Every structure is written in structure tokens, then in C-alpha cells.
Amino acid sequence: MTLQNRRVLLVIGGGIAAYKVLELIRRLRDEGARVRCVMTAAAAEFVTPLSVATLSADRVFTNLFDRNDEHDVGHIRLSREADLIVVAPATADLMAKAATGAANDLARAVLLASNKPVLMAPAMNPLMWSAAPTRRNHATLLADGVQFVGPKSGAMAEAGEAGEGRMAEPAEILAAIVEQLAPARPLSGKTFIVTSGPTHEPIDPVRYIANRSSGKQGHAIAAALAKLGAEVRLISGPVSITDPAGVTTTHVETARQMLAAVESALPADGAVFVAAVADWRVDSVAVDKIKKQPGTGTVPSLSMVENPDILATIGHHAQRPKLVVGFAAETRDVVANGEAKLRRKGADLIVANDVSAGGGAMGGDRNKVTLLSAAGAEAWPELDKLEVAERLAMVIAARLNGEPPR
Template identity: 60%
Template sequence: MSRILLIVGGGIAAYKACELIRLLRRRGHAVRCVLTEGGSHFVTPMSLAALSEDKVYTSLWDLKDEAEMGHIQLSREADLLVVAPASADLLARMAGGQAGDLATTVLLATDKPVLVAPAMNVRMWQHAATVRNVATLRSDGVKVMEPDEGAMACGEFGPGRLPEPLAIADAIEAALKPQAQLPTRPLAGRHVLVTAGPTHEPIDPVRYIANRSSGRQGFAIAGALARLGARVTLVAGPVDLPTPVGVTRVDVETGGQMAEAVDTALPADVAVMVAAVADWRVDPAAQKIKKGAGEPALRLLPNPDILAGLAAGPRRPRLLIGFAAETERVVEHATAKRVRKGVDWIVANDVSGDVMGGGANTVHILTADGVEDWPRLPKDEVAARLAQRIAEALT
């Protein structure tokens, strides 16, 4: 049984903490809660205490608790600290190392791993200050989940929703699993090439062929590899995402440009080809195609097969990993793709749901030794696990 200290921040999403506690207790974990002042406007200590079957802590100035240095005890007795929901304000105070209330004092005093599930307005999540604060926390070793995308209480739509309690519970269990003992920076001295995002293949000056890839999984993988010490080159299609800390980014638009950027980035010890390159391109019209000119006929031309070319080329990385986005018979199609492309691993996922653009993913790792099925996890957890597997393979 693991001991989890759940810090409930402010925001309407605080009500989901109740379901999270129920899930964790059902899975056999002990849960103790710290409720912030903001969180107390949305849930009560009584509710959390009833569900956790433990005392709820709310104040740094409780005479009885602090006579025994309660904030130190709370921070050290848990196996994992979880902040859910984490508001933009709480993220900022964590990144700044502040200790003005019980929650931030506990977080600053802990020597245990910390998992954070953010929840806020989409514009707050995408603000440069929040992007900077999240990057700081991740570089400090805090696991920050990607928020879900969807409609919000404020009426806006976009990334910023608290991940569903089931996804948070899965991320908690993944964080609690013992990892293989590796050096702190096992990929130091290694060069890893990562591609991410879609490509845009122009039809005319205002239209293009593309797909729904958000780039979030590829960017998360690039950041996870950099945190393990790798020198990472990220070749990114047209996406609006912040560059992960410690990553060198090369922006491209078309599949042809991505192929050139990949070739320029070689040699590499590892290549993780996450990008969803458009299979087809056209010779674009010089001017905008008008509706009144009749039905346009587009002659589709094949884009370069970057993955197969890299596998067959003279500068093939030692470990070459491709991705397979499928909508049916996922493992079957991905198995055939691994052989056809000549790669070492294929990471397969079913994209018939909300994977493209969403915050979670269910993947299957296909190697020469067989298939490994992973549970549905936040994309940053998928990235961390994959980076760990790559480090193990190289060491």
C-alpha cells in the first residue's frame, strides 16, 4: 500500500478530487489531504476526510500540528505528493520556491517525488509565464501532466481542463512503480533526433493538406530525453507548442523540408520519428484557386518516406523508432509496418478517438521480441516511460 499526499488547489475542478480519492482508495492506496484556502471554496474538509478516512490539513498555523513540525511530517511520510488541481497561481508559487501556506511549505520541504495535474483557463495555460513555470518545475524533476482539451466552465474551449480522475490515478500508479536503476543522466553524450507534429502540404497560397496531429506526444518525448541528459534535436512541423527545456528545435512546414532537416541533423544515436508526415503532396497553384473556376483536380504525389529512407540509409541510427497511428487492427498493421520500414521499434496507437490533440495515449511497443501493451497514460508519462526504455536499450 502506497501513501499519497493529495494537495487540493483552488478552482472549480477541485470537485474531481473527491472521485480521485475514491479511485485511489479502491486501488488500495492510503490518501491524506491538504486543502488550500482556494480549494476550500469548492470542496469541504469534511468531504475529503470522509472519503480518505483520514484527517484533512488546512493551515500552516495549527498549533497542535506545528508543535510537532507537522508540515515536515506530512512531506516526509508520503511516498508521492500529488497536486490536483493545480491552479496557475499554485504553479507559479511552486516554481518560485515560495512557502507562504501549508501546501507550498509541504512541497518545498519534501524529498519525495511530486506529480502535478494543472487546471485553468486556456489562455492562462498558454500564457508565457505559465509555460515558463511549467518548464521550471519539469527541469526541477516535478512530473507535470498535460491538461485535457475541451469546454471549460468559463465558456472557452482548449487545453486547460483537469485530466480525468482515472487518468490521474493511472499517472500516480505509474509514478509509484520502481524504475530500473540507471545513472541520473544515462543518455549524456548521446544525440537523439525526434520528429513531431504534422506537415502542411500547400495546395495554393491559402490552402494545404494536413492531418490532426498536435505534436504534443513528440514534444513530450523530446523533453523527457533531454531530462535524461541527451542532446536532442527536435524537427517540428507547424505547431504552436513551447520548445522543451534543453532541446534544439528546427521548424519546418512540408514533408520535403522535414526530410532535409532530418538528413542535416544526422548522425544520431537514436531517432524517434513521431511526426505524422502527410503521405501526399501536390504541385501548388501559384494563385488562390477560385470556386467559380470549376471543380479543381488535385494530382497527388507521394511525399518522401523519411522513416524507410533513414532505415535503409548509410547513417542509420543505432536505435530507430517509428510511430504508427492506426484506426483499426492496430497491432496487426503496426507489426507489418515495422517489418516493411525496417525499424527496430514501432510505437502503435489507436487514433480513432481523442488521441490526436488530447492529453492521453494508449500505446503498444512492438519490437523483434514481441508486443508490450501499456495502459492509457498521460502523454508526458508515455514520454517518460519511452525515454527510460531507450536509456535501458543503450546502456
Template identity: 60%
Template structure:
């Protein structure tokens, strides 16, 4: 399939901060240009310790700007004109220092001066140590920047170069790209005119006012799929269970708690052309939910009675008049992945099943809550086995498979 030109003619100013995640901006530049955007870059002095201006210039095809007091640069492209001539400014990685300067209005280098001298929309992708991210000073700066209208993408949670784990990882290039396309109003992709419904995350099924049944789903894959579909032009609604993730830019999001709430939200969202049921919906719920906290009593355990939750995938797949044209389910399995997933596709009546192995790996981790996924896409006409990849990349690949499916269909979008 040809590469989407969703950003054709758009001008992006990329401000590269000084962090190890700066290497990701090289891929971001490539992807922005693939989609038709022109990219100019400003690099802070610290950024040049991680990637070279020559590397950035080679990919942008433009001169890289580094010095506020460079008389030649000021004559050719003044810092004010540099920032105001862009359609979007992206700061990635946005370090704690750069964010502090933005929040307090400091302008002591080219990057911070350009950010202060602009009325262009700004998207930042924070990246820093988890302790720096969680520090009260940084949190105050985040609140101020959001109040000032600055858009955020990320950070994600995971292992860091410093050896710690937690929030602070810069968003992946595809995630930043998706957010940029959403901010630039890029709705002309191959799925333009189609309506997509995506479920994501776990559900929480209450036992009493303080306890619930849940699972380890983080929602990362479902959220990434919603963003990828929106990036290709689909009008996308994300119905999310409880997660610790920001709502994707360019996507309408409805938050729910239980399986019954999620089903009701799905039904209210119909008609739709595409339904991707990526949520890990709890199979059962307690049918004798207590109105007060169940107290621990000596000599006995509470008697809990369970009942089945509604099957959202099967319900959407078996609708008569309002069934989405393409219904995709997920099969999270720990053994016999292909066999169980294939049987699930037949049993539920959906068109495609995305099968993934969620068993614990040799490191003690797994797909649930992790950053990567290994997918087997099962359709009536056969199976595709995808290599292990980042969840954002898997989402992109699935979205493009969906776009290809509809490109081969003669039906137009539903009204």
C-alpha cells in the first residue's frame, strides 16, 4: 500500500532537547517527511551530545539551527520567523529543563526563545527520569503548560536508560506522528469517511465499594489502535476501561468501568464501519455485589456468587441491521494460541481475530502491561504471523490492513 501523504504541505519545526531519547527523533523526522511534511530542526546544546546536527540535517534536508546569536542564521531566518513560519512545533524530547523554561517564560537559548516567540500550536513529548517526572516542580510545570494550551503526548511507562522503571519514557515516533496529524487536522487518509469503534483496557467489576475484579491489561494496544485509525482518517471513538494512559489526540474517548457499561457505550456508538474489540473484558462479575465494605470475619470467607458478563465481541458480531462492516476481536492466550484464537473467531462470529501470547516470558514479564506484542492476524482466508514489535507499530500495521480491506470494498461509508 502506498504511503499516506496525510501531512502534505505542512511545515513542522522540531525542537530536539538533550536526552537519550533524542535518537528517536531521527525516525520521527523520516516519518514526518514520508507523509509529506517539511521539517526544520532546532537542537539544544545538550541535544548535540546525543545526535549530531549532520544526522538531523541529512534527514530533514534543511539546515539545523543551534545558536541564538548566529548572525548568519538571524539574517537568513530569524528565530521569530523560524517559529512562526511553522504549522506545528514539536518538542521531542522535552526535557525537564526545557519544560521548566517553557512554563516560566525563560528564553536563554534558541529553543526556548523560539517557543516563547510563537503563536503556533505546540506539541511536546516529555522524556526524563521517573523521579524528575514525578517531582512536584515538574508536576507544577505540567499543569501550567496544559493551562497555557500546550499539547502533550506521553510519556510512557517502562524501563529507562538509567536502569529505573516508571513514567518518563518518550512516546514512540508513531505516537508523536499520530498526535501531530490530529493537531493538524489530517483527516484525508485512506479511512476518511469511515467511523471506527475501539474498546481498550480492562474492566473493573465491583465486589463491594472498595474491591473489584480486574486483570493486567494496560490499554496500551487498544489506545494505540484508536490513534492509528484516527491517523488514517477514520472518525474514531475509543471506549476505555480504567487505565493510566492519556486519551489519544484526535480520538473521542468515553470512559467506563464495567463490562455492562462498555457494552452499552458500544451499542450507543452504532452504526459504525469498523469495530476493534481490544479490551480485556472481565468474563465474570459478582452477582451479589455488597453495598457496604465486606468485613473480614474470623472463621470464614465471604460467599461470592458469580455470573457471566455480556460478550461484547459476540454481541457486535451477531447484530442484524447495525453490525459493523468489519468486526475484529482479540484473543489473549497463554497456550495453543493459534488453535484457541481460530476457534474463538468461529464461535464469536467476528471477521478477524488478533491473537497474541500473553504468557509470562523468560524475564518474568509479558505482553499484559508491556511495550511490545507478537501478533497472529487470523482471517477467513488465512493467517499472518507478525514479528515481535512495539505496540504502536503493531497498531499501525493493523490499521493499514484495515485500510487495505476497505480499499478493496466497493461499499461507501455508512451515514
């Protein structure tokens, strides 16, 4: 367990995202951490102290003037006994008071009295996050050495509201905690190439051939490898998500551009090909928009040619990385087709997943994969894509460091 006996003091702020903290506590304890929790009065409006106490297997601290705790200056003791203080959700109010040094309740007193690192996971309405006072408070806290994870972009609890302000998911917060407390970096000194997203193959100036890939899985894998110490070059097709932190990203559109970018990044220790590359393109892109001819019944004919197979090209390349990992997006016979791809394309590992309609893998946040290698097939349970990325990164690190293959 990566956090065995490490002590985390979790300060729970008052926001709807507080419900996610219950999952974070479970994950922390699964990793061996000892978790103590401080709740603000507002936090207790969203999750109960009983739930928090049950999951943390410890009492919950709520009152700065508790006669049972403060006889020995309990807020000082809480702040000093922890290895790391995590604030989640870090509301706009909590950030503001922390930035100004206010200490009018237990949560703020703990933060002000601490000599331990602090990690905050902001959560608030997008307009609150982008407001000038919040930006000033964020900058102040950064200058004071506070670390942040998130916020993320997405839909808000308020109907019709969306933007940057969602609290990072428990898996992301856990990864940030692990990076703070157990910075095992088994891929330090290693270089990786990762491809992600779709490719767009133009038909004319306004139309193209593409697929539903969001890039979420590829970007998550690039970030997971970087957190293990790797130097990562991400080659991304057109996506709407942000570039992962700590990764050098090159943006391309077509399969041929992606292959050129991959080859220019060689040599590398490893390569993970997650991108859903279009198999075909038109052999001649129209200079002008192809116009309909109403009433004639005429439908334009597209002559197609095959795109380069990036995985196979690198799998048999003169500068082939030591470890080559591919993805097999299948709608039937997932394992059989993945095993055939493993043999045919010169990969060491294939991550096979079902992308049939209704499965939610394409564009969704979760994935159910089977890891294929010469040693056999290992089916993983359905996981958040971030969790898939973390597990795969650890498998990759183990193989590159000479541990028994999986």
C-alpha cells in the first residue's frame, strides 16, 4: 500500500462536492493512510459527521472550542500530527479566509497553525472561481506554498451551469496525495510517447472523417506516466479537453501528421498508442466545398485509401521503443481481435476494450479493459479512466524495471 501509516488530515469544506470526500476517505484507507477529519459547520449540511467518522474509523473534529480537545490546544496538535493537510472541497470562502490568515473556526485555525504541506481541491461555481478576488486568493495561497489539484471543467450542480470549478475526482486527489507523500517515481529518466484522441481526415474544406474519441483515456495515461517520473511527449488529435500538466503536447489533425510527430519523437523508452486513428482517408481532398445538386439524385463518390498504421509502424521500427503498448477498440470478439493485433503489430501489450454502442467507452468517463500480453489476458473491472491510466502506468513501470511480465 503506497500510503501505509502516512497521516492525512482532511479538512472538509461546505459545498455539494463534499459527498465525493466519502469516496476519497475510502481510497485513502485502502492505500494504508491514517485519516483524521475536520469538518466546517457548512460541511455538515452536505455530509454527516457520522458518515465521515465511520469511513475514517476515527472521531470527527468540528469545534475550535471543544473542552475535551482544546485543553491541550487541540488545533495545534491536529495540525502538527499530520504528514499532509488536504482541503476538499476548498470553497471560495475557505480559500479566502485561508489566504488572509483568518482563524475563526477549527478548520482555519488548523491551516494557520500548521507546519505541514497543504493540498487544496477547489470546488465552486465557475463565476466564483474566475472572480477577481478568488484569483487573488489562489495566487496568494500558491505563493504561500499551498499545492492545488483541480478544479476541473464540467457541468455544475446548478441547472444549466457549466465551466471550470468542479472539484477533482477522488482518484485525481488521491494521486496528488500520493505524489506528495509517496513520490515513488519508477519512470524517472524514461521517455515516453503517447498518442491520444481521434484524427480528422479532410474530405473538403468543411467536412472530414473522424470518430467519437474524446482523448480522455490517452490524456489520462500521459499524465499518469508523467506522475511516475517519465518525460512524456503527447501527440494529440483534435480534442476539446485541456492538455495534461507536466507533459509536452503536440497537436495534430491527420493520421499522417500523427505518424510524423511520433517518428520525430523517437527514440523513446516506451510508447503507448491510445489514439483512435482513422483507418482511411480520401485519396484526393476537394479544394472547394462539395455542393449538393438538388433534384438530380446525384451523390458524390469518395475514393478511399488506407492510412498508415502507426502502431504497426513503430512496433517494427528500426528505433522501436523497448516497450510498445497499443489499444484495440472493438465491438465484438474483443479479446480475440486484441490478441490478433498483439501478434500482428509487434506490440508488447494490447489494452482491449469494447466500444460498441451503449458501452460508454467512446467519449465517456469509464472504461472496462482487458490487458493482453504474451503471458495471457487479464480482465480489469470497470474503472474510471483515470484509474485505468494509473493501473496501466504501474504495469508499464514494472515491465520496464524488469519485474515479471503481466
